[in-house]
Amino acid sequence: MSFLDPGAASAAPDCTPASNKPPLRKLILNWSGEDLRFEGGPEGTPASILDSTGKAGPSPTDHLLLAFAGCMGVDLIDILKKSRVPVEQLRVDVLGHRAPDPPRRFTSIVMTFRLSGPTSADHPKVERAVNLSRETYCSVLHTLRSDLDITLEICLD
Numbered sequence: 074m075s076f077l078d079p080g081a082a083s084a085a086p087d088c089t090p091a092s093n094k095p096p097l098r099k100l101i102l103n104w105s106g107e108d109l110r111f112e113g114g115p116e117g118t119p120a121s122i123l124d125s126t127g128k129a130g131p132s133p134t135d136h137l138l139l140a141f142a143g144c145m146g147v148d149l150i151d152i153l154k155k156s157r158v159p160v161e162q163l164r165v166d167v168l169g170h171r172a173p174d175p176p177r178r179f180t181s182i183v184m185t186f187r188l189s190g191p192t193s194a195d196h197p198k199v200e201r202a203v204n205l206s207r208e209t210y211c212s213v214l215h216t217l218r219s220d221l222d223i224t225l226e227i228c229l230d
Contacts, residue, residue: 153202
């Protein structure tokens with residue numbers, strides 16, 4: 074069916090994805106009816122709140138930074154566990170720098186991984202885990218623009 078087809082106006086639109094491949098992840102986002110606030114996520118899971126004002130939850134761009142930090146955090150914990158590096162605590166500090174004009178995309182991101190548990194002797198393994206996440210495993214990072222300036226830092230407490 075074509076939108077230019079005169080007969081198309083009377084027929085119900087086909088809202089199925091154009092691709093024949095089934096989606097790997099399906100999420101639903103609903104406007105709450107208030108301001109610029111939305112709720113959503115995968116069906117059957119607790120909803121995430123996205124709020125442009127930041128009053129009811131993080132903004133969509135804050136969610137993007139959280140997703141990036143969370144993706145790398147998951148990779149680090151998983152890789153370090155397999156490398157037998159003890160991790161008592163992991164905190165990820167993220168600074169996102171945005172362009173001043175629309176679309177106000179992130180132009181650079183600085184991420185600092187603060188770990189308790191690993192010793193200075195474990196530092197090479199922590200660096201390896203960060204690099205593996207950055208170069209291979211973090212799907213959120215690999216979804217972002219390739220010209221995004223990313224700095225990753227490690228602090229062992």
